[in-house]
Amino acid sequence: xxxxxxxxxxxxxxxxxxxxxxxxxxxxxxxxxxxxxxxxxxxxxxxxxxxxxxxxxxxxxxxxxxxxxxxxxxxxxxxxxxxxxxxxxxxxxxxxxxxxxxxxxxxxxxxxxxxxxxxxxxxxxxxxxxxxxxxxxxxxxxxxxxxxxxxxxxxxxxxxxxxxxxxxxxxxxxxxxxxxxxxxxxxxxxxxxxxxxxxxxxxxxxxxxxxxxxxxxxxxxxxxxxxxxxxxxxxxxxxxxxxxxxxxxxxxxxxxxxxxxxxxxxxxxxxxxxxxxxxxxxxxxxxxxxxxxxxxxxxxxxxxxxxxxxxxxxxxxxxxxxxxxxxxxxxxxxxxxxxxxxxxxxxxxxxxxxxxxxxxxxxxxxxxxxxxxxxxxxxxxxxxxxxxxxxxx
Amino acid sequence: xxxxxxxxxxxxxxxxxxxxxxxxxxxxxxxxxxxxxxxxxxxxxxxxxxxxxxxxxxxxxxxxxxxxxxxxxxxxxxxxxxxxxxxxxxxxxxxxxx
Amino acid sequence: xxxxxxxxxxxxxxxxxxxxxxxxxxxxxxxxxxxxxxxxxxxxxxxxxxxxxxxxxxxxxxxxxxxxxxxxxxxxxxxxxxxxxxxxxxxxxxxxxxxxxxxxxxxxxxxxxxxxxxxxxxxxxxxxxxxxxxxxxxxxxxxxxxxxxxxxxxxxxxxxxxxxxxxxxxxxxxxxxxxxxxxxxxxxxxxxxxxxxxxxxxxxxxxxxxxxxxxxxxxxxxxxxxxxxxxxxxxxxxxxxxxxxxxxxxxxxxxxxxxxxxxxxxxxxxxxxxxxxxxxxxxxxxxxxxxxxxxxxxxxxxxxxxxxxxx
Numbered sequence: 001x002x003x004x005x006x007x008x009x010x011x012x013x014x015x016x017x018x019x020x021x022x023x024x025x026x027x028x029x030x031x032x033x034x035x036x037x038x039x040x041x042x043x044x045x046x047x048x049x050x051x052x053x054x055x056x057x058x059x060x061x062x063x064x065x066x067x068x069x070x071x072x073x074x075x076x077x078x079x080x081x082x083x084x085x086x087x088x089x090x091x092x093x094x095x096x097x098x099x100x101x102x103x104x105x106x107x108x109x110x111x112x113x114x115x116x117x118x119x120x121x122x123x124x125x126x127x128x129x130x131x132x133x134x135x136x137x138x139x140x141x142x143x144x145x146x147x148x149x150x151x152x153x154x155x156x157x158x159x160x161x162x163x164x165x166x167x168x169x170x171x172x173x174x175x176x177x178x179x180x181x182x183x184x185x186x187x188x189x190x191x192x193x194x195x196x197x198x199x200x201x202x203x204x205x206x207x208x209x210x211x212x213x214x215x216x217x218x219x220x221x222x223x224x225x226x227x228x229x230x231x232x233x234x235x236x237x238x239x240x241x242x243x244x245x246x247x248x249x250x251x252x253x254x255x256x257x258x259x260x261x262x263x264x265x266x267x268x269x270x271x272x273x274x275x276x277x278x279x280x281x282x283x284x285x286x287x288x289x290x291x292x293x294x295x296x297x298x299x300x301x302x303x304x305x306x307x308x309x310x311x312x313x314x315x316x317x318x319x320x321x322x323x324x325x326x327x328x329x330x331x332x333x334x335x336x337x338x339x340x341x342x343x344x345x346x347x348x349x350x351x352x353x354x355x356x357x358x359x360x361x362x363x364x365x366x367x368x369x370x371x372x373x374x375x376x377x378x379x380x381x382x383x384x385x386x387x388x389x390x391x392x393x
Numbered sequence: 394x395x396x397x398x399x400x401x402x403x404x405x406x407x408x409x410x411x412x413x414x415x416x417x418x419x420x421x422x423x424x425x426x427x428x429x430x431x432x433x434x435x436x437x438x439x440x441x442x443x444x445x446x447x448x449x450x451x452x453x454x455x456x457x458x459x460x461x462x463x464x465x466x467x468x469x470x471x472x473x474x475x476x477x478x479x480x481x482x483x484x485x486x487x488x489x490x491x
Numbered sequence: 492x493x494x495x496x497x498x499x500x501x502x503x504x505x506x507x508x509x510x511x512x513x514x515x516x517x518x519x520x521x522x523x524x525x526x527x528x529x530x531x532x533x534x535x536x537x538x539x540x541x542x543x544x545x546x547x548x549x550x551x552x553x554x555x556x557x558x559x560x561x562x563x564x565x566x567x568x569x570x571x572x573x574x575x576x577x578x579x580x581x582x583x584x585x586x587x588x589x590x591x592x593x594x595x596x597x598x599x600x601x602x603x604x605x606x607x608x609x610x611x612x613x614x615x616x617x618x619x620x621x622x623x624x625x626x627x628x629x630x631x632x633x634x635x636x637x638x639x640x641x642x643x644x645x646x647x648x649x650x651x652x653x654x655x656x657x658x659x660x661x662x663x664x665x666x667x668x669x670x671x672x673x674x675x676x677x678x679x680x681x682x683x684x685x686x687x688x689x690x691x692x693x694x695x696x697x698x699x700x701x702x703x704x705x706x707x708x709x710x711x712x713x714x715x716x717x718x719x720x721x722x723x724x725x726x727x728x729x730x731x732x733x734x735x736x737x738x739x740x741x742x743x744x745x746x747x748x749x750x751x752x753x754x755x756x757x758x759x760x761x762x763x764x765x766x767x768x769x770x771x772x773x774x775x776x777x778x779x780x781x782x783x784x785x786x787x788x789x790x791x792x793x794x795x796x797x798x799x800x801x802x
Contacts, residue, residue: 024578024581051581054573055619060566061569061573067563068570068572069574072578072582073582074578076578090564091567094563200559200575201579201582205418207415207416208549208559209412209562210563211415211552214551217413217551220405221406397553410552418554418558419504421509421510422508424511426508429514445496445497449690450520450690451523452515452523453508455508458500459501467508470508472513472515474716474723476724476726478724479725479727
């Protein structure tokens with residue numbers, strides 16, 4: 001039986017963690033993810049979990065400690081944001097290449113500078129090539145559900161990759177919403193226990209992790225890692241199918257909203273999708289065939305699946321909530337453009353960078369993008385392919 | 394579990410160990426670092442007092458000790474650094490004339 | 492039990508031949524001795540910082556270690572060890588490891604990975620008091636990248652980033668006294684050692700560090716023939732000169748109490764150490780005599796301070 005509650009995204013993650021009861025949690029505070037280890041510290045203080053909770057001296061060390069613990073045979077978790085994630089950068093790659101399925105909660109926040117504590121995806125997008133699986137959430141419920149699925153995906157033998165559960169800083173991490181929680185026992189049963197085949201503290205045989213790899217091995221190792229990421233797609237779907245069977249909520253690699261006959265569409269991520277859906281509803285009420293794709297799984301990127309869904313649209317705006325400084329568009333735009341490149345029939349695609357450093361994204365703003373798409377779909381000028389929404393000029 | 398001896402530079406990526414892990418002890422012994430040697434230490438058994446003072450100072454674990462007595466060098470791995478020659482108080486190790 | 496070299500050498504080798512350290516590298520000797528200090532009935536997990544030792548002792552698919560080993564990065568051996576230790580505590584607590592299945596958690600790094608880039612994570616792990624032992628094989632510079640100066644490089648040593656030249660007499664600063672800094676963390680056992688005699692000093696300190704509960708530290712002066720520029724076979728006389736000149740005093744600090752473990756019968760002048768190595772060659776050039784005087788003055792001052800602490 002689900003339990004109806006009202007929780008913030010951070011508390012939802014902390015609750016999921018408590019129910020899973022991971023073996024080791026290495027923490028370092030940073031806004032807006034700090035509450036996650038704070039809630040957890042209280043669970044530890046109250047004897048509600050068995051976790052070894054260690055308060056390390058930096059994010060670089062929190063992830064490093066997770067690597068040590070995970071390699072030693074434990075389920076290890078941590079949480080961070082923004083500069084903390086950037087500081088982990090080096091270790092993220094090591095986690096992925098050592099195939100250590102650490103689960104990392106990220107309350108996504110802008111990167112400096114200027115220093116800013118509010119939401120965008122500068123931090124997580126900068127780590128898109130780290131080898132972590134990245135799953136994004138629109139709201140607290142999705143954050144909670146994604147967290148419940150995370151360990152099973154990451155630890156699956158076909159995958160064995162670390163995973164980021166991403167929530168929108170403050171918007172999701174701090175706003176309190178209604179949520180359906182699952183029973184502790186049901187969660188434990190769904191997630192299962194972690195039994196790696198080899199680990200540092202295995203008495204029967206030693207394990208050596210993290211070698212120097214000469215050129216004649218390096219490329220094969222990277223290809224194996226790339227295949228693990230490709231395998232993750234099916235595993236994510238399989239775990240989601242079991243999740244739906246168990247708890248009744250359905251998840252895919254991305255969500256299609258009114259896409260079946262859509263002429264114009266946004267491709268968007270996270271909480272902004274909720275705002276954009278309201279815009280879609282109002283356009284549909286006017287008989288305009290608007291739709292939306294909400295990307296849930298950014299790594300592995302569901303390129304073929306999204307392409308299939310977009311081929312019949314006439315004009316698409318990719319909504320990038322991070323500035324990639326490529327000089328020609330944000331990271332999501334690059335993915336979507338790449339996904340469409342070999343399709344014979346494809347829409348016109350523009351990139352709209354928006355919402356940086358917590359800049360508000362309103363239904364009105366979403367409608368203004370759809371207005372632009374209507375004109376493009378009618379054969380009007382494409383205009384600037386790469387532009388910024390809601391910026392003073 | 395995959396053995397290090399089954400891993401070489403011609404196997405396909407599918408046959409590498411996950412994350413380049415190794416599951417056995419001391420597989421480095423498969424590497425014959427003796428080939429690096431430009432000079433060779435020689436053990437003169439009759440001069441040796443079996444004090445084994447040479448043994449702990451070999452960086453390459455190439456002076457085997459059994460039952461408190463050293464044996465001949467492991468020339469598969471000895472790199473010929475000569476530390477043992479200086480460690481020996483009895484001149485029981487010398488450079489081989491080549 | 493009293494130290495007996497033969498008994499020690501009878502133990503099965505836990506750091507194997509076939510590693511790719513240079514001929515005569517002190518680190519190989521350190522690793523063998525470190526592993527002999529782990530009781531045969533105990534297993535170990537070695538957490539290694541990036542450096543010469545890491546690229547040489549675990550080059551896929553060849554590990555020199557009999558025990559479990561993990562390398563993650565350069566600056567985080569202590570943090571990685573913290574995680575391993577937390578996992579160990581968890582498994583013990585949950586009965587996933589039997590009472591007789593004991594692991595000792597060891598971290599090892601060069602001076603770059605310990606004094607410099609790994610200093611923060613070392614300090615953090617010391618402060619938290621994880622039950623592990625950190626071994627620093629201090630070879631006085633960044634050797635894996637080709638002898639760049641580190642904070643452990645002594646004053647006047649020529650390194651590739653502090654070369655001697657017409658306008659330079661090598662490194663300008665004295666080395667960081669990391670052992671003292673570790674003592675300041677309140678670690679229950681801290682020691683300085685090197686390779687001398689029959690390795691008794693090293694062994695006893697390593698064993699005591701490993702079997703003292705808490706975060707303990709052993710700093711090992713570890714000559715590097717290439718970086719220090721001396722013939723590889725001279726390792727032992729260089730180590731001996733380091734301790735007899737009091738450039739590298741041998742001592743231990745047990746729960747804050749200082750004990751000198753070796754006092755030279757006759758304290759030798761610093762030239763005895765410096766003249767044996769190419770990295771100090773310029774100090775002996777005409778006009779540079781002052782460098783030796785300055786080096787002597789510094790060593791004398793540090794030695795007196797240490798003697799004071801040991802009283």
